[in-house]
Amino acid sequence: MDPCPFVRLTVSGLALKVPVPAKPAHSAVHPISTPCFCKIKLKHSPLQTAPVPTTDDAHPNHPDSSLPAAAVFHLSRSDIARLAAGSIFPGAGCRLHLSIYSGRRGTTCGLSSGRLLGRVSVPLDLAGAESRSCLFLNGWIDVGKPGAAQLHLTVKADPDPRFVFQFDGEPECSPQVFQIQGSIRQPVFTCKFSFRSTSDRNHLSRSIPAETSCSMNWLSSFGNERERPGKERKGWSLTVHDLSGSPVAAASMVTPFVASPGSDRVSRSNPGSWLILRPGDGTWKPWGRLEAWRERGPSDGLGLRFELIPESAGTGIVLAESTLSSKSGGKFLIDLVGAVTSNGNNGRGTPATAASPACSPRGSGDYGYSLWPFCLYRGFVMSARVEGEGRCSRPSVEVSVQHVGCTEDAAAFVALAAAVDLSMDACQLFSRRLRKELYPGHDLVN
Known part of the structure; x- marks a missing residue:
């Protein structure tokens, strides 16, 4: 099946040029002497903020193109249709709005800090952006009155096709996964949720054909399986199978989720963790590690950190760290905005040095546009949307086409999404009881 069309709208190259007054007022603070920031808003999308470097006519500085993007918006076909609603021209009728402030971001005494310097807007015509790159602005634009200040920015849209997957039920209920x-x-895909006991380190190994299986003793090098006193949740495991029944990815809880002393929560200083596994050479090989904990403070969110595990070293490469609302859930996103590239070929391009391994015992091979090794992940990689505590969660997963070269590539991201969703349960306060599927032996009681 073909991927779904998406558009990646990027705002970058920010710089604010403020004219130097002939006789500066001693009582006023010139904007260039204070930090500046801007709020970037696109209709129907969350507000984003970014710092804005400043310059002046006497000391002009060209915007640094190597800096990460100031804001990125991910738009599906339905998002573009909503933006164009009310316009007689398809894809037209929407604008990107930027408000520029001097001062520091944040709030003081409950009030937003920063003094508004001016606003700018950029018209967007997204018709055709699903198939070709569109540059809407790359240069200076007046902020407020002409001659008062100018903002430099680059606004462009690039095709970013993605494979979209949806769990047909909660991961602990062993659901199907649909594209x-x-x-x-x-x-x-189909999923199988199970429990791995301390004495059964070869549980996952048995899901690989017996003639190619080997020991899973490496699990102990990534997590601590010893019995711990007090409250803990451990041994959860989910295996992803293709429609032929062959295992193509897995998520295994290797560090138990344990309540910190004197509390009912998993702390950031002692997080639980999952290994995301891929089949290779007749056994499971670690591909990534997901850590999760419960954040303190008014947000009371789920903290997540994901890192890739190189085959040649035990030290992971962190790709994403974020916090999701424990109440309403949210989207876990891997988006390496500092390495955005445009190759003009619908998102499937790969540097000539990139090659993906035929990494499954029944590997489907290299289709020519999977990114490997790890340093070649760039731009949007994947996202997983999950619900909050106490809600029926059927995770949805988006994976960039340029990061999928075989079935096992897609399955690994599906397993990661399942681990994110299950971490929402694993990090619930220990004073609350989980649903019965998350306790060993529940099917023997019924």
């Missing part, structure tokens, strides 16, 4: 394209739903 979605518009109104078409096609089953592609």
Whole structure:
């Protein structure tokens, strides 16, 4: 099945040029002497903020193109249709709004800090952006009155096609996973949730054919499986199978989720963790590690950190760290905005040095646009949307086409999404009881 069309709208190259007054007023603070920031708003999308470097006519500095993007918006076909609603021209009728402030970001005494310097807006015509790159602005634009100040920015849209997957139920209920394209739903994977006991380190190994299995003793090098006193949740495991029944990815809880002393929560200083596994050479090989904990403070969120595990070293490469609302859930996103590239070929391009391994015992091979090794992950990689505590969660997963070269690539991201969703349960306060599927032996009681 073909991927779904998406558009990546990027705002970068920010710089504020403020004219130097002939006779500066001693009682006023010139904007260039204070930090500046801007708020970037696109209709129907969350507000984003970014710092704005300042310059003046006497000391002009060209915007640093090597800096990460100031804001990125990910737009599906339905998002573009909503933006264009009310316009007689398809894809037209929407604008990007930027408000520029001097001062520091944040609030003081409950009030927003920063003094408004001016606003600018950029018209967007997203018709055709699903198939070709569009540059809407790359240069200076007046902020407020002409001659008062100028803002430099680059606004562009690039095609960013993605494979979209949807769990047909909660991961602990061993659901099917469907690939979605518009109104078409096609089953592609099945999931099996189970428990791995301390004495059964070869549980996952048995899901690989016996003649190619080997020991799973490496699990102990990534997590601590020893019995711990007090409250803990441990041994959860989810295996992803293709439609032929072959295992193609897995998520295994290797560090138990343990309540910190004197509390009912998993702390950041002692997080639980998962290994995301891929089949290779007849056994499971670690591909990534997800750590999760419960954040303190008014947000009371789920903290997450994901890192890739190189085959040649035990030290991981951190790709993403974020916090999701424990109440309403949210989207876990891996988006390396500092390495955005545009190759003009619908998102499938790969540097000539990139090659993905045929890494499964029944590997589907290299299709020519999977990114490997780890340093070649760039731009949007994946996202997983999950619900908050106490809600029925059927995670949805988006994976960039340029990061999928075989079935196992997609399955690894599906397993990661399942681990994110299950971490929401594992990090619930220990004073609360989880649903029965998350306790060993529940099926023997019923």
